[in-house]
Amino acid sequence: MTTAAAVHAKAIALGKLCVRMTARAGSGHPSSGLSLAHLVTQLMYREMRYDPADPWDAAADRLVLSEGHAVPIVYAALADLGAAVGRTRAEARPLTPADVDGLRDLPSLLDGHPNPAEGVPFFDAATGSLGQGLSVAAGLAAGARLDNSPRRVFCIIGDGESREGQVWEALDFIVDHKLSAVCAIFNANGQGQTSYVSAQQSAERLAAKLAAFGWKTVTIDGHDPDAIAGALAEMKAGLPPLAIVARTVKGWGVDELQKGNWHGKPLSDDHVAAADADLDRQAEKLAKGASELARPPAAGKCGKRVERRDPREVKWPSFSEAMRAGGFEKALAKNELGTRKAYGAALRTAGDLLPQVVVLDGDVSNSTFSELFAKAHADRFFECKIAEQNMVSVAAGLSAAGFVPFVNTFSKFVARAYDQIEMANISRANLKIVGSHSGISLAADGPSQMSLLDVAYFHSLASVRGDDRQSPQCWLYQPADAVAAYHCTRLLTIHGGMCYMRTHRPDVPLLYPHDAVFEPRGFNVLAQGDDLAIISGGYMVHVARQAVEMLARQGRRAALVDVYCLPTDAVRLADTLRKTGRRALVVEDNYGGGLGAAVSAIAAAHGDLRVANLFCQRMPKSARTPEEILDYCGVGARQIADQALALLRRPA
């Protein structure tokens, strides 16, 4: 009873701060924050075992606020607790109640939604695009288990938010992997942005669904401190994991916020005083004579943690050694191997060398060849089944826990999780995304399995400078052969941030010597020629090579340029093109806006280089061979050669 009064008192004090800061900011979601006042207080002051001054402690419990718009109530608690904030540990300082008035202001680290990279390390991942938090929580718990950490992870999900299918993917994943260190808390306030939530998301329906998904489910009054404490006490090791459905009131304690639709609207300054008075009346009723809450309980200790090795320090075996270890002895003898296969062997090697590498796949590990890693390092392989959104967000959680996750599926199905990838990018997650079966060379399966927009998408992501202003926010690799795939995989482990690599289905001959050098922003000139350059990446380098040979038979000297990395070295590429008649033809097995756009932008910035683009000219369909579908889409070798000739015929 005394404790309950103290929780009420604190929840009310935080609620006041939440109302005030959103009013000062002129935007934000005070009503959502108030619905969580008691849950957040109980969790952050009484349940979570952590030191607010040390958000980097691997043993500490964590809170993932999946409904990110409710963040002001958490900021209020962080300010009250003097939690450490700052972009780096060296810059850390305690957050103060005065800080919160800067909510959503440019100089403030208190973003409109949880954003660890701006300086709130209490959070592990940016949230605000809904439905992703529970997957992040699962990734954190999976990482904690690898690290022998006593960490528990609490995740708060909105009832309206639980309409997002990804939530149900995460619930399955957590059961599959027995991650009972995750507690899922559903905030059932019954209101969404435009109206009430659907009856499909009512507290009763949610509880029934959660039980059917194999979770122990407790429904409580989310403003009753004792009920919250009682429910949280049900959390146990082992299945089933615990889900709490908490009935709450949007705008709890403030009369004005319970009238009409206040979603996402701050109170005006004159309403703030009334809100304070309303909350004072609640305090009078619920928190009379309450003592101050104690600091949260201390974190436990990790057992033996996974060693994090410096990826720049480890020595990789030779290409042929790694391929042999992957079982590709025969392919090596034939000098022909698919990039996806060489990647599989490289991934396994990365796992041998770097204990922090973990791998996720979506039921296609025998296609992506991530199975080579799975066989060698089963404890660090996460089968995510057919649920790509959850897979990417779980990987973001593993990254936040200090692991280096490689995410694998067909590159077409990577698109299923582009929003999750953007959120991981905001979090500066150290994600390595590898998409197989890229472009149209997949042929027989048809367009539903072909990635056609991935190069444009990741090229756009790669266009933005990272926080160091030197490297990009994302690297994009397109290896043309097995050697390139092997060495580029090593580069992925070295880059400290998001990378995307694109592999292809067909087996292809080796283009490079085993010890060829690949580097960030790199490209290679595979054949010299001064009439024009044919520029490509990935599988298309082989097709472009045929075109170069056709042109040679017609007496035309085309250079063959393999741009395996984006962003690429613009100065060196422009120099290269000055030696190829200032002309280039870029050829791609995907839609426009990718490599051709990158090269065109470099050329257009100079104004004295001419670039023609040849990419997939129409919607592909099924065909039995890559050659057939390349021709059909206008990017076959003959068509490339013809385009090159047309470019050469144009006046300089």
Added chain:
Amino acid sequence: MTTAAAVHAKAIALGKLCVRMTARAGSGHPSSGLSLAHLVTQLMYREMRYDPADPWDAAADRLVLSEGHAVPIVYAALADLGAAVGRTRAEARPLTPADVDGLRDLPSLLDGHPNPAEGVPFFDAATGSLGQGLSVAAGLAAGARLDNSPRRVFCIIGDGESREGQVWEALDFIVDHKLSAVCAIFNANGQGQTSYVSAQQSAERLAAKLAAFGWKTVTIDGHDPDAIAGALAEMKAGLPPLAIVARTVKGWGVDELQKGNWHGKPLSDDHVAAADADLDRQAEKLAKGASELARPPAAGKCGKRVERRDPREVKWPSFSEAMRAGGFEKALAKNELGTRKAYGAALRTAGDLLPQVVVLDGDVSNSTFSELFAKAHADRFFECKIAEQNMVSVAAGLSAAGFVPFVNTFSKFVARAYDQIEMANISRANLKIVGSHSGISLAADGPSQMSLLDVAYFHSLASVRGDDRQSPQCWLYQPADAVAAYHCTRLLTIHGGMCYMRTHRPDVPLLYPHDAVFEPRGFNVLAQGDDLAIISGGYMVHVARQAVEMLARQGRRAALVDVYCLPTDAVRLADTLRKTGRRALVVEDNYGGGLGAAVSAIAAAHGDLRVANLFCQRMPKSARTPEEILDYCGVGARQIADQALALLRRPA
């Protein structure tokens, strides 16, 4: 009993064809097809009310094969029934058993996965990227209800596939909208691609989940014709909708296919004969003396259908009339209105004029302003709640039913459904996607709510030519003011295919006279200048205008070009740039690869035009005003002017 034997006989015959065609193709999924042999037979010969020769009948029942890789068994049935195939009704001809040997071949219309656009109108949407079919089925049923059609829609979903969260979004949507004309059939064969499905997707668990989602659920033996018929007989009008969990055997009837992992692998030619013998033994046991199955029952009749008007024939009210009807009288007087608001009024007008326009929103209709349509045309408005993937695929279903769906949410959250958009694009769906709160001008909410890659993504989609080889597969519009938003919305209704329009949060002054002309591939020169062109679209046109004014004060004459449509008229744009010192600066409120990439490609193709790109230079964060965040990201008016001056200083 006799009927059961006949169903067995037919299922076995179709199974043989399925095995043969995949063997001939050298790829495909015979084992998945065989697991569906009885379900497909029962549905396509006995349950579905339709004429195989008339797949265009709006009253006919439909089958959505969500697990698209199992399509050979459906092709077998279509060939046996002589179903109409062909890209257009005029070209239609019956499919023959000989046709199926062309499976996955370039000249064949039998793609590796269901692909109506290649000439199989039995299907309504391309499937194969998993988890999307039930949403399409819901869209078809929603369309059927509007058309007073007796249509029922059967949807087959794999058990492993049901891991995709979108399936659970669709189940909620169907209950919300009482679309009990949909029957969801789960094919529980217990096997995925790499291994067995998770216990979370077992038949028992699936049944429990479906019941918890509010569905009447029947679990049956999916190879027992009577059991299938009995389960389907449970389908009734009104809630709850019917779900069937059918236990099946992957590779049913063929010994070889039940050994080890045969997912996605065809039998070799010598195994085909053994498979035939195995299936003959099954026939001996189950189908002795069976008679031939009758043709499927005839379709019912529609009541009064929704009128489809020719969008080119309707006369739109003036801009000011439409804005007044939308409640924006005051804004009109002030000459200032946000593009999202003008779009809302335009959408309402489209609804007034075109009965086939339907609107979907994801619980943000008071932000996207699609609520103006909802208030006027409640019967054609679909609240999809917070589940964007389902929303897009439902819209694809509505498009297949002959409606013109406008899909609305924040443009950031459109990214949640990029894979669904690609699938809809393969289906040539007539989707109008309108994303609001685009780019960084959203400011206070922070990056989790800002679309930064959407222009690059849709520009890539817009790079591909449509089937007519003239228009692109997708149009991208970026209106800069309310007038542009109004007139561009009209263009969206006229284009017969996918369009994306990007609106912004802030209110902005009107740039255009009310009767300004906007057209496909259009751009407008808003200010003349011969020193250089500043090119932009959407909100950034206003910022660029300020930069042009700054430059004018320094004696520099910059043209201001509003490229509101991509693809844009390349010839005219190049001509324009020849009059602006052959120099252009493209400015954007998003990451690279968008408008700047498009203009750079045009310039680089000429080789005598210089283009500099200025886009969002770093990850945005929260800020209280658009100006602050524009400056922070390096694209404020002053920064644009400085870049223009730098470009002018460079030698020509």
